[in-house]
Amino acid sequence: MHEEILYWQALNRALDIAMAKDSSVFILGEDVGLFGGTYRVTEGLYSKYGEARVRDTPISENSFTGLGVGAAMIGMRPVVEIMTVNFALLALDAIINMAAKIPFMSGGQYAMPLVIRMPGGVAKQLAAQHSQRLEHTMMNVPGLRIAVPSTPQDAFWQFSQAIESDDPIILLEHELLYFTKGVLDSSIEALPMHKAQVRRKGKHLTIISYSKHALVSLQAAEQLAQQGIDTEVIDLRSLSPIDWETCIESIQRTHRLIVVEEDCKFAGAGAEIVSELTERCFFELDEAPIRVAGMNIPTPFNAKLEAASIPQVEDIVAAAQGFRLPS
Amino acid sequence: MEREQVHKMLRDMLRARAFEERAAEEYSKGSFAGFLHLYPGEEAVAVGVIHATEPADYIVTTYREHVHALVRGTPSKAIMAELFGRRDGICKGMGGSMHLFDAERRFMGGYAIVGETYPIAIGVGYAILLRNLPEAVICFFGDGAVNQGTFHESLNMAALWRLPVLFVCENNHYQIGTEIHRHSAQTDVYKRASAYNIPSEKINGMDVLSVYSTTERLLKQIRNGGGPYLLELETYRFRGHSMADPGTYRPSVEVHSFTSQDPISIAAHELESSYPTAEEIAKVGPDCITQLTEQAQQTGHLLEQDLELIKKDIENEIDAAVDFAMNSPEPTMDECWLCFQNNQRAETLL
Ligand SMILES: Cc1ncc(C[n+]2csc(CCOP(=O)(O)OP(=O)(O)O)c2C)c(N)n1
Ligand SMILES: [Mg+2]
Numbered sequence: 001m002h003e004e005i006l007y008w009q010a011l012n013r014a015l016d017i018a019m020a021k022d023s024s025v026f027i028l029g030e031d032v033g034l035f036g037g038t039y040r041v042t043e044g045l046y047s048k049y050g051e052a053r054v055r056d057t058p059i060s061e062n063s064f065t066g067l068g069v070g071a072a073m074i075g076m077r078p079v080v081e082i083m084t085v086n087f088a089l090l091a092l093d094a095i096i097n098m099a100a101k102i103p104f105m106s107g108g109q110y111a112m113p114l115v116i117r118m119p120g121g122v123a124k125q126l127a128a129q130h131s132q133r134l135e136h137t138m139m140n141v142p143g144l145r146i147a148v149p150s151t152p153q154d155a156f157w158q159f160s161q162a163i164e165s166d167d168p169i170i171l172l173e174h175e176l177l178y179f180t181k182g183v184l185d186s187s188i189e190a191l192p193m194h195k196a197q198v199r200r201k202g203k204h205l206t207i208i209s210y211s212k213h214a215l216v217s218l219q220a221a222e223q224l225a226q227q228g229i230d231t232e233v234i235d236l237r238s239l240s241p242i243d244w245e246t247c248i249e250s251i252q253r254t255h256r257l258i259v260v261e262e263d264c265k266f267a268g269a270g271a272e273i274v275s276e277l278t279e280r281c282f283f284e285l286d287e288a289p290i291r292v293a294g295m296n297i298p299t300p301f302n303a304k305l306e307a308a309s310i311p312q313v314e315d316i317v318a319a320a321q322g323f324r325l326p327s
Numbered sequence: 328m329e330r331e332q333v334h335k336m337l338r339d340m341l342r343a344r345a346f347e348e349r350a351a352e353e354y355s356k357g358s359f360a361g362f363l364h365l366y367p368g369e370e371a372v373a374v375g376v377i378h379a380t381e382p383a384d385y386i387v388t389t390y391r392e393h394v395h396a397l398v399r400g401t402p403s404k405a406i407m408a409e410l411f412g413r414r415d416g417i418c419k420g421m422g423g424s425m426h427l428f429d430a431e432r433r434f435m436g437g438y439a440i441v442g443e444t445y446p447i448a449i450g451v452g453y454a455i456l457l458r459n460l461p462e463a464v465i466c467f468f469g470d471g472a473v474n475q476g477t478f479h480e481s482l483n484m485a486a487l488w489r490l491p492v493l494f495v496c497e498n499n500h501y502q503i504g505t506e507i508h509r510h511s512a513q514t515d516v517y518k519r520a521s522a523y524n525i526p527s528e529k530i531n532g533m534d535v536l537s538v539y540s541t542t543e544r545l546l547k548q549i550r551n552g553g554g555p556y557l558l559e560l561e562t563y564r565f566r567g568h569s570m571a572d573p574g575t576y577r578p579s580v581e582v583h584s585f586t587s588q589d590p591i592s593i594a595a596h597e598l599e600s601s602y603p604t605a606e607e608i609a610k611v612g613p614d615c616i617t618q619l620t621e622q623a624q625q626t627g628h629l630l631e632q633d634l635e636l637i638k639k640d641i642e643n644e645i646d647a648a649v650d651f652a653m654n655s656p657e658p659t660m661d662e663c664w665l666c667f668q669n670n671q672r673a674e675t676l677l
Contacts (some may be wrong), residue, residue: 035503056509057510058474059502063476090440129438298667301412302657
């Protein structure tokens, strides 16, 4: 079936199907039940599956995430919703010290079929404590897998796959994507959870991005096309592991690389992507790779400064124009 | 209680209500975006507590804090300009609605991560202890915030080291859409303090007079080395959690039972004998309208005019605040960096 659907609805659909199919799947988090979820992802599920499987929690992030860890250890498939990544900072003990370590420390005796979903990113004037992007924090933790869907189709696929996986998986959802629309086609076979996808073919340069900024990069590519610059755009879809092969194959054709990320530039995801790809295809690159990233500053509240602190379409276009392209 | 004090508190409650309703209006017009958590219904809490503070006391509070700053003395125009994200805002447009700081008035910040006020407050309390000063810290938090680990950790330390902190729970019965019986096994917040040997009590947070006198008594005790105390104030927010929330999960009977206890009409009632209030005040809380209409008929004209003057005054103040905010320039990126690197200017980094 082929339909237009909102990003939140795709997540809702994935969860509904998983809960109907497998009684070990349950979700917990603040206002996921009666209220229907801050971004509506759990809408309708409380009345359908009851309060025990759609559990409203107190504001106790570390402990309810830890609860998910404990339940996962004995075979349940918990989905923990942390209202935003900013509050995940309070649950890092459960995420990093527990979820990411237990399977290994136990010598492989325990699996960790746990999904932790969290919206993040810069939205609209939510100020410094509510605008964080913590992919770098999670990426630096061996044992966590991180999916970053940018479309309803990916949101549906990756959330479904995450629930079925026996590893702890972080689903980073962007706050400005919940009400974006896209096609959900249930007849095509899902891509593997961590496979990157070339969203636009091009021959002059490669842009690698993820989550909302993969879409911003596509907009930039359209503008560049009008100027005769043919841009390939890769949506990573995953930040751990990263599908290096798809990236390398692209660079071998375009020889130029821009990495676009909303997160702060210093020690961010882009730093990892650029250094790995430089190591692996140094001689394929005609020019130094460029990172277009957020400023190394807490997000200002003022709307104009907020926008200026993260990459906009124009910033990406300007970076691409800086390349010396073969005429 | 002195008529003058009651009068001042009523005035501040009316200012608070007017400020918040105007902020909502500006938000709806698109003057600014983000999360906007408003205070109507809860005025007696901030007004009663903060009127009982001394300038040397410190205040630590949450993201629902415009009124706290306003009552503490931060000019309404500096708060409004901050909501607008402008250069003349109290935090130069960097913090916004949820992060008001006013160092001059010992207003230690609005914090948007639930449960952050406790550790900050005990830190300030610890500094006061080390300096051996007769000062106190007021630490505000919501009913939903007591289930964060920091509550328990901080209360324990506060008691262990007898820190001069008054913990004030603004119990409005909700953690966004989750009612207190669904988020807390112990719904009497004040009872939790006993686990840490901290004395505590619960009073009606809709009654500004008892909030004021209780706080005044407690702060004296705390400044005199009496150690921490937890005061639970039962209140209610008339609006949703934030502008993004219509609050439709609340039964209308419940909403009604609280709007009829509008703290503003309660305070106005106190003034009645010497200060018979008018329809003007009745308008503030829906359910006090009929209640006060009768009294308005016996109103002395002069006093009614007085009240009208106050309301007119407030209206002018809020109009001026919005004007000021609208005309204040946007901060520049250079100013933004300056705020960020403010503390590095004197240091050699590299
Ligand atoms: C650590 C953390 N988790 C979740 C949130 C989202 N959130 C903001 S306010 C709130 C409810 C807080 O309720 P309460 O403490 O009762 O304060 P009230 O808003 O009712 O004044 C929640 C869950 C947050 N800001 N911080
Ligand atoms: Mg509350």
